[in-house]
Each structure stands twice: as C-alpha cells, then as structure tokens.
Amino acid sequence: MKKEISRKFCVAPMMGYTTPYARKLYRILSKNSFLFSEMIATKSLIYSKNRENIIDNDFNNPVALQVGGSEIDELTKASKIAIDYNYDEINLNVGCPSKAVQKGSFGACLMKNKVLVRNCIEALQSDKIEATLKCRLGLGKELKYEFFEEFIDEMSKTGIKFIYVHARNAILSGISPQGNRTIPPLSYDFVKKIKNKYPNITFILNGGIDNLDKAENLLKEFDGVMIGRLIKNNPFILKEVDKKIFKEKNKLIDETVINNYFAYIKPKLGFESIFRLLSPLLNIFFSVPNSKIYKSKINEYMRDQNINLIEDLLIKFIRDRILV
Numbered sequence: 216m217k218k219e220i221s222r223k224f225c226v227a228p229m230m231g232y233t234t235p236y237a238r239k240l241y242r243i244l245s246k247n248s249f250l251f252s253e254m255i256a257t258k259s260l261i262y263s264k265n266r267e268n269i270i271d272n273d274f275n276n277p278v279a280l281q282v283g284g285s286e287i288d289e290l291t292k293a294s295k296i297a298i299d300y301n302y303d304e305i306n307l308n309v310g311c312p313s314k315a316v317q318k319g320s321f322g323a324c325l326m327k328n329k330v331l332v333r334n335c336i337e338a339l340q341s342d343k344i345e346a347t348l349k350c351r352l353g354l355g356k357e358l359k360y361e362f363f364e365e366f367i368d369e370m371s372k373t374g375i376k377f378i379y380v381h382a383r384n385a386i387l388s389g390i391s392p393q394g395n396r397t398i399p400p401l402s403y404d405f406v407k408k409i410k411n412k413y414p415n416i417t418f419i420l421n422g423g424i425d426n427l428d429k430a431e432n433l434l435k436e437f438d439g440v441m442i443g444r445l446i447k448n449n450p451f452i453l454k455e456v457d458k459k460i461f462k463e464k465n466k467l468i469d470e471t472v473i474n475n476y477f478a479y480i481k482p483k484l485g486f487e488s489i490f491r492l493l494s495p496l497l498n499i500f501f502s503v504p505n506s507k508i509y510k511s512k513i514n515e516y517m518r519d520q521n522i523n524l525i526e527d528l529l530i531k532f533i534r535d536r537i538l539v
C-alpha cells in the first residue's frame with residue numbers, strides 16, 4: 216500500500232552527491248524533507264554487483280529511487296527492486312541532458328517521444344509504489360508552453376500523481392550539463408499554468424531556488440519545491456527546513472549531527488571509499504573564506520584513513536564558524 220507522504224520540500228537527485236551516505240546525513244538534519252537517490256541507470260540497478268552500496272536505503276524514508284532508462288522490461292524490474300529496498304517512490308529521469316545519457320536513450324531526450332515516456336511510467340507503476348517523473352519544460356532554445364502542455368497531457372493518461380519539473384528547457388547539444396542548469400531561462404509560470412489544468416496532479420517546482428525564504432514564498436503558490444545545489448553546497452541548511460517549512464521546534468546541535476553521522480559511516484570504512492563517505496560534508500568548506508588550512512588537513516587525514524581526526528577537525532570547524 217502507498218503511504219500519504221508530504222513532498223512539500225524535496226532534496227533533488229544529484230549524481231555523485233545524493234548517495235546513501237548523503238541521504239543519511241540529510242535525514243539526520245531533517246525529519247520531513249523528501250529525499251532522492253542519485254540517478255541510477257536501470258542496467259546498473261539490475262546487473263551491478265555493487266548494488267547494495269549504490270541503492271542501500273537504511274530507513275531514510277521518505278525517499279525516492281530515481282532511475283534512468285527507457286527499456287520497458289528493465290523499468291518493470293527496477294520498480295520491483297525499489298519496492299524490495301523499501302523506497303516510497305520510483306522516479307523516471309526525463310531531465311538529464313548529458314551526452315552519455317542521450318547515448319543510452321534516457322534523460323531529457325525522451326521528451327521528444329512522449330508516448331514512450333508514457334509507456335515507461337506505466338512500466339514503473341504498481342499498487343505498492345508511487346511512480347513519478349522528473350522532467351524539463353521542453354527541448355532547445357525556444358520555450359513553448361504548448362509543447363510542455365502536450366507532454367503533460369500524455370503523462371496524465373497514466374494516472375500519475377506527482378511530477379517534478381525543472382522549470383527550464385534542456386538544450387541537448389552545444390552546452391554542458393552544468394550550463395543546462397543555468398543558461399536556459401526559468402519559467403515558473405508554465406508550472407503554475409499546468410497545475411491549474413491538472414489539479415489532481417501534484418507539481419513540484421524545481422530550478423533556481425537558492426534560499427529558504429524563496430522556497431517558503433513559492434510554497435504559497437506551488438504544492439512543493441525541490442532544491443538541489445543549495446543543499447549540496449551546505450547540507451546544514453536542512454536543519455532550518457523543519458523549523459521554517461514544517462514549523463517544528465528543532466533543537467539539533469551541529470556537533471551532535473556530526474557525531475551521529477560519523478557513528479554511521481565509521482563501520483563502513485574499508486568497504487567504501489573514504490571520499491564517498493565524507494563527500495556530503497566536504498562542500499561546506501568550499502564557500503567559506505580561509506578554509507584552505509582545513510581542506511589540506513582533511514586531505515592529509517583522508518590519505519591516512521584517519522576518520523577520528525577528521526571528525527574532530529569538522530567539529531572544530533563548526534565551532535569556529537556559523538554554518539547557516
């Protein structure tokens with residue numbers, strides 16, 4: 216049976232970042248945020264010997280498994296795996312513009328073939344798990360509402376309940392995936408308009424939401440927001456989400472967060488790379504001036520696999536600075 220779950224505040228899927236470890240950290244920081252895995256190609260999901268490490272879900276629910284693929288039988292298998300691993304949702308990536316993804320016939324290029332996307336969603340659907348979609352507004356340089364509307368019209372035939380929209384086009388050649396997150400202009404209005412046409416579908420707005428005040432304001436008009444880079448750069452923002460968005464009294468102490476996270480990753484050292492275990496925390500240094508000394512110490516301790524010293528150093532860093 217599917218549970219009623221709030222998707223008011225979602226942390227976007229981010230390859231190389233929203234790993235099982237990052238999701239553990241995010242869950243320590245926020246009880247209410249809806250989390251996503253990074254995109255996993257259906258073939259890796261089905262055949263990888265490393266599957267446990269890639270998609271482990273250590274009760275970090277509510278959480279979605281995002282997949283990339285367009286082979287119907289693989290998608291059906293992927294959906295079963297998501298159920299076995301206790302995910303609440305399986306989400307199809309129809310937004311990634313990278314060349315590699317286009318070669319594998321998944322991601323944003325699928326927006327060219329709305330009937331295929333509809334078949335893909337149907338392959339993911341079952342009464343045990345929510346099957347959802349993350350898409351763009353369209354393809355190429357020109358924004359056309361009619362294209363977006365016709366795409367969603369086709370999706371609506373599946374009975375889909377949740378659609379995440381990165382509210383800009385994808386440009387499939389000539390610009391990088393990073394450029395595709397900044398260059399095509401945002402149009403939140405398209406999402407507002409489609410939401411009025413389909414009140415039974417929850418549309419979650421994504422793209423360019425770079426602070427929590429903005430998120431809070433947008434929630435007056437939209438059913439949910441999804442945020443990526445803001446959280447990647449400083450996951451400690453999530454501590455504020457439960458207070459600001461979900462109006463909870465949250466007395467989390469930064470040091471306790473670090474201690475809890477390290478208690479989780481320490482037993483994994485030796486089975487997983489120290490970089491992957493620590494990467495959800497490392498970005499917090501990048502935006503802070505004079506953090507060079509911390510960075511070089513952390514690199515040194517990582518080389519020596521000295522996780523206790525890294526924990527102490529992170530706690531010192533946090534004591535010395537205000538993170539949020």
Ligand SMILES: Cc1cc2nc3c(=O)[nH]c(=O)nc-3n(C[C@H](O)[C@H](O)[C@H](O)COP(=O)(O)O)c2cc1C
Nearest residue numbers: 227228229230253254308381422423424442443444
């Ligand atoms: C490093 C990185 C990796 C990403 N990987 C994925 C991915 O695996 N699947 C996906 O649907 N979107 C991916 N995205 C796009 C984000 O989910 C999101 O749509 C985009 O960053 C816009 O949201 P933001 O402005 O809040 O960052 C990625 C973004 C970044 C920065």
